[in-house]
Amino acid sequence: MSDQLEFHIDQPVSGPLAHRMRARTLDQFVGQEHLLGIGKPIRLAIEQDNLTSCILWGPPGCGKTTLAHIIAHQTKARFQQLNAGTTGVPELRKYINQAQESAKFQARSTILFLDEIHRFNKAQQDFLLSFVEDGTIRLIGATTENPSFEINNALLSRMQVYPFQPLEPHHIQQLIQRALNDTDLSDMQVDLTEEGKQLLVLLADGDIRLALNALELAAQTCQPGAQQRRRIQPDQIQEAVQKRILRHDKQGDSHYDLISALIKSVRGSNPDAAIYWLVRLLEGGEDARFIARRLVILASEDIGLADPQALLIADAAARAVEYVGLPEAQLNLAHATIYLACAAKSNSAYQALLAAQAEVEQKPAYPVPLHLRNASTQLMKELGHGQGYQYDHQMPDHVADQEHLPEELQGVTYYQPTNIGYEKQIRAYMETVRKIKSVKKSKTYPSEEHSR
DSSP states (O other): OOSSOOOOTTSOOOSSHHHHTOOOSTTTOOSOHHHHSTTOHHHHHHHTTOOOSEEEEOOTTSSHHHHHHHHHHHOSSEEEEEEGGGOOHHHHHHHHHHHHHHHHHSOOOEEEEEETGGGSOHHHHHHHHHHHHTTSOEEEEEESSOHHHHSOHHHHTTSEEEEOOOOOHHHHHHHHHHHHTSHHHHHTTEEEOHHHHHHHHHHHTTOHHHHHHHHHHHHHHSOOOGGGOEEEOHHHHHHHHOSOOOOOOTTSHHHHHHHHHHHHHHHTTOHHHHHHHHHHHHHTTOOHHHHHHHHHHHIIIIIGGGSTHHHHHHHHHHHHHHHTOTTTHHHHHHHHHHHHHHSOOOOHHHHHHHHHHHHHHHSOOOOOOGGGSOOOSHHHHHTTTTTTOOOGGGSGGGOOOOOOSOGGGTTOOOOOOOSSTTHHHHHHHHHHHHHHHHHTTTOOOOOOSSOO
């Protein structure tokens, strides 16, 4: 039995509703069937008391800490629960010493449950590494952050990652119904209307802790009616929650996932999806300037010269965010998002940039041809700078037959316009230019002495 969680399954539990409703056995646990369903590896490992070091990764209120409590009941090992936000290396050293003594004198292993493990810095994680590696402790970490970003590679490689999912609506409904049968709520004669239950599920957004806290507050503030029953209506649920808090961490996975969804929806020319993800970002509290910057980048990366107006509109929206501010600038962002989603798409400018970058990185820095060099002084002119340069505007058709790349790169093509949108016109013009230059190959035209 756990050293830190010394209670029995059949003992009544006090405290807030969310705490009282924690599952105490695997059979009571709701959700995460992909991990804890009958016959699943992690369930078998818990039942057989041979769970190895692992990370429980998922959003708030999905059951990570509850599972840790179940493991505490199930295991014969010492179970130590700590919070990374309030634990330093000196405290860790004390618990490691206890684990070593337990192994040496009692032949008893130790499970260390570390909540919010992502709050540990590199030094703290490094301290744990050797003790996880030699088996002094079996480490169970819980985190809402992506372990790939927050956990040292060396430590992560020695731990199994178990991804938890937000609870589904039917899971939330099941747990709400279980809570309504709770002794305290039953004594208060609480009735929750079906409309209230549906709203509570919606507002919870997969977080059972939020749902139960809201239910408890609504029950406590609801005035008894006929026969002293407390009938909770949707408006009381709304008041208890105040405002739906969408799952969004501006520094975590949801930040990157939501902006990725927005960008890919715009790239995929789906304005409906794009506006949905935009609203999700805004309602989640995302910085409007960040969204605007991403739209400006996208306008060049994914639309480019297929629609030259795209960059202007994205830039105007970004300026509006700075000038107007939220909430009104939401209109500007919506305007830009829908325009970009509906615009013709081409990444040819982006591909041209990548091709030129590769050339510059992989080949020598060839000198600028003499006829392209600046000839601002007499010495430069004497050295041949600008000599032979043909001023295009003085040429028939405003096109000169001259090279602009180093000799070693002549004939290379980086930009290849598509036949989409305005690029179709660009492609036609470039073909015309090539034909004109081909005709002029053997002809000579007057040169402009000064650089342009």
